[in-house]
Amino acid sequence: MTSRQPSLRASAWQAGGFVRDDTPTAEVERREAVIESLAGTVRDLIDATIRTTVEDDEVHRVRDDLAALVDRLRVSQLPGPAGVRYNTEFRSWNWGNAVVGAANGIAPPLRIVHDSDGCHADVVLGAAYEGPPGLVHGGVSALLLDHIMGETASGRRRTAFTGTLTMRYRRGTPLGPLRLEGRIVGEERRKIFVAGSISDADGVTVEAEGVFIQPAGTPTAPERPST
Ligand SMILES: CCCCC/C=C\C/C=C\C/C=C\C/C=C\CCCC(=O)SCCNC(=O)CCNC(=O)[C@H](O)C(C)(C)COP(=O)(O)OP(=O)(O)OC[C@H]1O[C@@H](n2cnc3c(N)ncnc32)[C@H](O)[C@@H]1OP(=O)(O)O
DSSP states (O other): OOOOOOOSOTHHHHTTTOEEOOOOHHHHHHHHHHHHHHHHHHHHHHHHHHHOOOOHHHHHHHHHHHHHHHHHHHTSOOSSOOOOEEOTTOOEEOTTOTTTOTTOTTSOOOOOEEETTEEEEEEEEOGGGBSSTTBBOHHHHHHHHHHHHHHHHHTTTSOOEEEEEEEEEOSOOBSEEEEEEEEEEEEETTEEEEEEEEEETTEEEEEEEEEEEOOTTOOOOOOOOOO
16 A cells, blocks of 8 residues: 545545544554564465365364464454554555455455556466466456456545446456556546456456446545556
């Protein structure tokens, strides 16, 4: 996640379900690095669990050790999901997000780059994202495209919810290195039309079209610089 320029009254965001949290940016980033390192190990654990061939007794011992570790993390917990928070500098963080959450071991996670044409992200998908043998699950493709296309529509200056998302799976998407892209192709009042794609080294595997809706009454900030 990148830093936000202060541009709007914080109160404008409360209506969109974002939670104001005045943790200073330096502290947010310190904690984010800590929790991200744990999530990275959880991601390794998921991959190791899928691919392990160790004997049953060893599986049971590892399970018991992990259960003890879960108990240690449960000692202090949020009352519910992590949500989206932002501070006075409009630095936002959504550590539980299914696609980009720093604390979420099931998020790939996607590192999204905003540029003048929209957004893109390079990602490597492993065994945890498999559908057909050796190929990315179609729902995972839709998940990742939904998010990057939503961020494209948002442009980090407004809230945009997915209204309609249409996928065209042109060929199987192999597990491994992939590029995701999103770009705005039209706008009509609160509707933002976005095109998206997933590509491997040989070209596009999935194309998507989406209509994203800016909820009525939510603000739009001035253009933000590219990151
Ligand atoms: C200001 C400072 C900003 C700083 C910004 C900083 C950070 C930004 C941070 C976060 C945002 C970042 C990224 C977003 C990233 C990822 C996105 C993930 C996307 C999701 O994962 S999100 C979850 C799945 N998503 C839902 O959970 C939606 C549930 N749903 C609803 O919340 C409503 O249903 C809604 C809001 C969609 C519409 O509600 P509404 O009341 O506003 O709509 P309304 O009836 O007024 O229609 C208005 C016009 O939209 C047309 N229209 C309506 N619905 C449509 C549909 N479904 N498809 C196509 N067109 C539709 C109408 O036909 C009309 O069109 P027309 O104007 O031409 O008549």
